[in-house]
Amino acid sequence: MSLIKVTNLTFAYDNSYDDIFENVSFQIDTDWKLGFTGRNGRGKTTFLNLLLGKYEYSGTISANVDFEYFPFQVDHKEYNTMDVVHDIYPDYQQWQLIRELSLLKVSEDILYRPFDSLSYGEQTKVLLAALFLKENSFLLIDEPTNHLDLHARKLVSDYLNTKHGFILVSHDRAFLDNCVDHILSINKTDIEVQKGNFSDWWDNKQRQDNFEQAENEKLRKDIKRLTDAAKRTSNWSDEVEKTKNGIRNSGSKVDKGYIGHKAAKMMKRSKSIEHREQSAIEDKSKLLKNVESSESLKISQLAYHKNQLVELDHVSIHYGGRMVCSDINFTIEQGERIALLGPNGSGKSSILKLICGEDISFSGTFRKGSQLKISYVSQDTTHLQGNLSDYARSNGIDESLFKAILRKLDFSRVQFDKDIGSFSGGQKKKVLIAKSLCEDVHLHIWDEPLNFIDIISRMQIEELLLEHSPTILFVEHDSQFSKNIATKIVEL
Structure with a gap:
């Protein structure tokens, strides 16, 4: 056991007038399992990089341990998985790696397959196993859940619960509750450490x-x-x-x-x-220095002339000569909030794209209401650019409402003039969600909308959906969000 002591830490990026951290002091025990939480853009990844010595700062960070960061950079994904692990940690013992993979319910056969042939979930598990091979290190685990389905998240969370000595950045409440014993939170004006899991911290x-x-x-x-x-x-x-x-x-x-x-x-x-x-x-x-509050908003959805919007009757989807999913049966009716669940690769995104009108090869009966207007939020944010005002105008949405939603989701006014391309991953997803909520449509379809979005914003999005009850079909691996929002569950 040893302590990591942070004293009077102050840091700002070059060419920035605002400090990310200002005279921050706290200490943590290297035996703790810390969940690291805070709004998007508050500096979670920046703080991890400061621990790794990547930036100059004022104040002191003292520690008697080495730091290791996850996810690792994999330069040669075409290599066999065993060789990828060797590049990360040349001195590992194979029996130790097999033990860690076994705990993660991963077969050792994948060690002899090319790394890029593995699913995202398998890649994440292999890299986590490699991370925990390194002894006498304090581990910095940055958002491991983004490409994990519900089953994989539970496995990884159970795995981390058996470990200690790490800081875990995650925006999944159930995931954090299962595997951490302290919370490190970046608030509006300070950083604090509390004993307990996320739910304990949130209650406090x-x-x-x-x-x-x-x-x-x-x-x-x-x-x-x-x-x-x-x-x-x-x-x-x-x-x-x-x-x-x-x-x-x-x-x-x-x-x-x-x-x-x-x-x-x-x-x-x-x-x-x-x-x-x-x-x-x-x-x-x-007072109110760390209260996360915003004004209430008025969001409306168009009413459709029929109660049933979409019907899939024994639908099977084919892609690249193979069947992605088969015998899918469900309807979407006005007012329903439907969670589409299933493991990665089960065809969830393909179903969403079919409903949105993309040219998807399928068999069975698929019916969609005529002149049905749909707002789609994709997983991809790479196309976002320009400032928010231009983005609102080009998409024909109410700029005031658009920015009011973003303000509620913790956008500062100074960000309104910045290029969206410079935003964090979570901030970009918030832009897509705010745009969707502003559009005059009959149906919202969201594909993993919460990737990279902070926990408090997730709860505020829940509040908006529960308050205004739009008809929505969504794919989301955050089990708490799905539980709180869904009026109906379709499981593949």
């Missing part, structure tokens, strides 16, 4: 947010009361001062000394109230 955060909001309301009322009192006292003082050189109605002269003393006393009281008011304002500014 909500309690803290509710307390701060109650205190904020109390202080707001205090400030108004003190401001009104200060104005009254200041007016009294001015009125008394005016009588010093005046004459009373009776014509007698005024006692200037008495009135001057009274005016000074009133002024002193005014200053005292003003001081208390300023103190209350300062207290108020310290």
Whole structure:
């Protein structure tokens, strides 16, 4: 056991006026299993890179361990898997690798196959197995779940639960809850460490947010009361001062000394109230520093003239001479939120593309309502470019609503002028989701929309969908999201 100590860490990228971290201090134990959470763009991957020594910073990071980062860079994916592992860790013992693969329910046969012939899930498991071969290292595991289906996520989460000594970046609540014992969170103004899993941290955060909001309301009322009192006292003082050189109605002269003393006393009281008011304002500014809140939004979906929008009756999809999926039966009716589940390679994306009108080879009966308008969110974000205003105009959506949704999902106003191509993976996915929610359509179809999106934004997207109840068909491997959102599940 040893400690990693971070003291007064301050860092900003070159040509940036804003610090990513400013005078941050905390310490973590190298035996802990840390879940690392925070909004997209807050600096999770940046912090991991600082631990790896990739950037210069002010402050200190002291540690008596080496750091290893996942995912590894694989330069020769055409090599056999065994040779890929050898390039990562030349000194490994094969029996140790086979043991780790066994824990991940992966056959050792894949060691003799080209790495690029493996599925994304198999590749992830092999690289994780290689990672845990390295002893006396503290492991930095960055978003291992993005290409894992529900079954693979459970396997990997169970595997990590048997390990210790790592920081895990993941946006899957169930995944984190199963395999971490501490949470490292990047908040709006600080970084904090708490014991427990994600649900424990979230419960504590909500309690803290509710307390701060109650205190904020109390202080707001205090400030108004003190401001009104200060104005009254200041007016009294001015009125008394005016009588010093005046004459009373009776014509007698005024006692200037008495009135001057009274005016000074009133002024002193005014200053005292003003001081208390300023103190209350300062207290108020310290509150709500980490509360994640945004304005409510109004989102609507077009009504279709029939209740049933889509029907698949014994549909089988063929691709490249092979059958991708067979005998698919389900309907989409207005108001339904349908989760399309199944392992990777089972044909989920092909079904979505068929419904969206792509030229997909199929057999069976497929019916889609005439003039049905669909909004599609794909997994691919590489086409995104230009600023948000131009993007909204080119897609014919309401720019104000589009940006309001992005604000709710933690976009700062300074990002509105940046090129979308410079956004993080999670921010790009938020752009696609916000665009989809702004479109005038009858049906939303989303293909793995939450990849790279932070947990708090996932919960806010859930709130939007539950509040406005659009008709939606989606593929998503976040089990908690599917459980919370779906009114119907279709499993392949």
